[in-house]
Amino acid sequence: MHAATIAGLLADPTRLKVVAALALGARTIEQVAEVTGLPLKDVALAARRLGRAGLVRRDRHELELLTERFGAAARAAAEAAPPPEPLSDDPAEDAVLSAFVRDGRLVSIPAQQSKRRIVLEHLVRVFDVGIRYPEREVNxxxxxxxxxTAALRRYLVDEGLLTREAGLYWRSGGWVDV
Known part of the structure; x- marks a missing residue:
């Protein structure tokens, strides 16, 4: 089963509630209805649809959520996903950036100065050259x-990538794309 199919099935609020109730321990149509507040008929229809999709095993009124199907679909989607675009043309820099930047966010600030410098040089590109920024905008x-933001601001200034004077910051270092 594809992850997109599962997401589509769970986009229906009734089916989502049924899956949630089963994940939390409900074992019968009646228990699911009681926990979710849904009518028995709606639970039965949702369970039937989830059963046809292979996410729920149904034996009369007994229901079982086949949780391994969710994991298998997630693994298959991850394997089929294209590799992420490199964050740098330099393989060494890209390795550092890939370790600390995920989905456009810094997951942690590197403790090692050389790695922190690579991350900061990547991050400083959000500041335009020649523009002065108030601290509020920098933050x-x-x-x-x-x-x-305080630690990042301090590191950027300490590394000479931003300069601060009279409460204003401007870009003063790092590579500039032209």
Whole structure:
């Protein structure tokens, strides 16, 4: 079964409630109806549809959620997904960035200075050259990357990638795409 098929099945609120009730321990149509507040008829129809899709095993009024099907679909989707676009043309830099940046967010700030520098040089590109930013705007841009904006701001200034004067920041280092 494809992950998209499962997502489509669970997009229906009734089927989602039935799956949730089964995942939490309900074992019969009556128990699912009681826990979800859904009419028996709606639970039976949802269970039938989930059963035809192979997500629920039904034996009279007994229901069993086949949880292994969800994991199998997730693994298959992950294997079929195209590899992520490299974050840098340099393989060494890309390895560092791939370790710390996921889905456009910084998962952690590297402790090692050399790795932190690579991440900061990548991150500083959100600031346009020649523009002065108030601290509030710097924080807003950095918050998109990581919640610890003060640490990122301090590291960027310490590394000479941003300069601060009179409460304004501007880009003063790093590579510039032209």
């Amino acid at each position: 807003a841009l950095l918050a998109v990357w990581h919640p610890d």
